[in-house]
Amino acid sequence: MNRISLDNVTKVFNQGRPNEYAAIRGVSLTIEPNKVTCLKGPSGSGKSTLLSMIGCLSRPSSGRIHLGDQMISGLPERFLTDIRRHTFGFIFQQFNLIAGLSVIENVILPAYPLAPDHQSLMMRAHELLARFELDHKADSQVQWLSGGEAQRAAICRALINNPQILIADEPTANLDTKLSHAFMGQMSQLRKLGKTVLITSHDPVVFDSPVVDSVVELLDGSVFLGEEHAA
């Protein structure tokens, strides 16, 4: 199980230019494995920027990020891509499902670069869809799904490569309260399966949820306060 640790991480956009902006300023924190952690903070506080560095989608300007014993912050792009594909599953705010493709086609997309056997891939995709009560929509085009169905399709897609760590960026932003609670229930199930879950949110349904083990609060690119919830 891999603990994620950040040591004095910064991210500066447009470095050396007049519009230089330090979005993350010396963040040190630890994200425990097999827990649900929420990064909380107002719009522009740096949540997505931090998440993208943790998920190997971008690199820090300075500081170190470790995944278990491995330092990932200085790795070349091709190694980062490899770690990203094998370690992380992503759920985005708008779900980023591809219109014109069916639910099952969307779900299996992240598995293509890893080139698994097609039959076992389809089996795995149907198992995931069944787990999230969506198998009856496997062949429907994603643009016709309801908000909750689209969200569950996005969760299945994030899980198709069986990642250890699930990253969700403002996953409840487009959902009503009932669906947001349902989402937290699904995250609780994933923790029971041994996954590490990292969510950014300024939605109290998320950060006040009993499902969340730990809240890290960001303000202007710095950690404001850490708060432990009873697990």
Ligand SMILES: Nc1ncnc2c1ncn2[C@@H]1O[C@H](COP(=O)(O)OP(=O)(O)OP(=O)(O)O)[C@@H](O)[C@H]1O
């Ligand atoms: N590529 C970029 N170039 C310049 N500035 C950027 C870039 N990406 C983000 N920023 C700035 O960095 C700051 C942090 O952005 P970020 O998206 O991480 O915030 P956030 O906390 O996730 O906000 P929200 O809750 O609105 O999604 C913002 O002021 C944003 O304008």
